[in-house]
Amino acid sequence: MALSLIFLVPTILWIWALVDILKSDFKSDVEKIIWLLLVIFVPVLGWILYFAIGRSQRINRFY
Numbered sequence: 001m002a003l004s005l006i007f008l009v010p011t012i013l014w015i016w017a018l019v020d021i022l023k024s025d026f027k028s029d030v031e032k033i034i035w036l037l038l039v040i041f042v043p044v045l046g047w048i049l050y051f052a053i054g055r056s057q058r059i060n061r062f063y
Contacts (some may be wrong), residue, residue: 026058
């Protein structure tokens with residue numbers, strides 16, 4: 001049980017980061033691509049950095 005949580009939680013956070021990046025608008029498309037590549041190729045460090053730094057770089061749109 002504990003072993004499955006060790007793999008399940010990072011996988012959920014990885015998918016959440018990818019979906020959030022794809023749905024969000026950034027100042028440039030290059031920033032979006034860099035975040036996507038970082039999260040895909042360096043999964044754990046990538047989503048940690050994205051949630052710590054990347055979310056503040058998004059463009060906030062109020063509809």
